[in-house]
Amino acid sequence: MKKSLIKKGNNGFQIISIGQQHWKKGYTYALDACRTLKDQDFDFHYTLIGGTKDIELDYHIHDLQLTDLVTLLEYPPNTQVQTLLQNADLLLLSSVADEITPVVPNAMLKNILVLSTDWVGVQDVILDGETGFIVPKRNSERLAEKVKEIANLPEAEKDKIRNKALQIVSNAYSDTQIAADLFDFCQGLKND
């Protein structure tokens, strides 16, 4: 694996997606959005971790002439995922159906902006425009627009969103909060 693939300041705006390829991940929409961004001369690089050995993605990238702008990586050990995530500007979730994985809070804890499609459950973590960004599913044009919009936000605005996300996720995922949630859950079971 190329450790230095994502370096802030190089190769434009760094976008990353993490998760094993499955149609539910909607990666083809992310790639279609990449093609739109390319057509608009937007300077970016998209790294997709977990997207290797999939002929659909390979063909999509080749056919859309995105070979230089998109990198598919095998799922590396967790420490390397953390490094790659740390060096990204934006975590992109293009799913048509998904569930909250540790990737989203992890990114927020690392001060990475998160853009997701509006699959059921994502609003539990991302508040659009406050702790991250949400766009409609199956809409690559809107996805591309939003990526550009985020990249062009003033740094102070980005910091505001990052800080709010950090605050929310720190509280929601703190040991105390998890213990309290677990206690409430068990109480609920007992009462049932």
Place this chain on the structure above:
Amino acid sequence: MIKAQTHTVTVGLVLSTVPGYSETFFRNKIKGLQNAGFEVVLFVDYTQKTDVDFPCRIVASPQFVGPRINKVFTVLGVLFKALFLQPKRSFALYQLDKKDGIIFKNRFRNIILNQFLLGETLDWLHFGYGKLAHGRENVAEAIGAKMAVSFRGFDLYLSPLKHPGCYDLLFKKEVRYHVLSHGMKQRLKDNLISDQKIHVITPAINTAFFSHQKPIATMDDNVINIVTIARLHWIKGLEYTLEALAKVKQKQIKFKYTIIGDGEEKERLVYATHELGIAEDVFFPGKLSHNKVKEILKTTSIYLQYSIQEGFCNAVLEAQAMGLLCIVSDAEGLKENVLDTQTGWVVPKRQPEVLARKIIEVSKMSKSEQQEITTQAVSRVNKLFNLERQNLLFREFYEC
């Protein structure tokens, strides 16, 4: 001009399996060649009980499966045949592979895996798909036959992405290529294959069977009947098609969309129909017989083939022959299959918004405008994509 036959030309056709009843392309090709006096031998990886009535001789590869002891005995048996029944050809294959820099282990493997091809006396060894020629690039020369390879779309456009360099050796060999479209021919020329070696023979259909004298199916009750015949596979662009139809529905246009075919991605597509709010408008009847397909096409107005990748597509030919209004993507062979605004409409792939607009535009055309397009389509398919013409071109392919 076809030369007079001086001896029976024997063509060895290499496929993975014996073509099923519905796989008309190879069945028609074999029948056409036999009718023209050719002898055809079919080489396959394995056979099934249902293959007994296939109309040509079938040679199946030995099966290297089962417990280790079985595999060892199979390999020893094959090796015995290679060394004692076809020693010259086996040695020739070994030497040719060595000349190409193939490592010893693979040279040995090639003799074992290709032994079932070495025993036949053929004029032509024709690989039905490009990927079937991989690891067999020297077999034809070793048995003193000419080599032919057909590319059918997936094997030309996708296999090199999955297996980079898989055709590097093949493209250096003396091969006569058959491709389905001029776009595929250009792709081979981009790989430095000379023009004369590449023959474009498009698919053909039974135009007598797929004919329909009635005018275009009416769009009664303001419901447009739309059909696609395709494997349920990402390559067919069905998710984009559903997105386009969701946009059509948003314009208050009623339709019934039937996707005829089975495949691994049914869950993905059914999920999409629910998400897009068109579940009650889309039907998945599965794979159907030719007769049932024809019955459905008779009551259909618009045929869609919005593929991401397509070699040529017989189903679009059948739909055109049946007088349907055909809207296809610009994927590879499709833009040669349908001539934009002459025999149907070609729209850029992966752009559901554009496809939706085209569906609406076509559905709102006057009957006379629609009739003009379908008349031209029927005429062109009958003239250029009939089985007789295809058979003639294949005979010329082997004889020129």
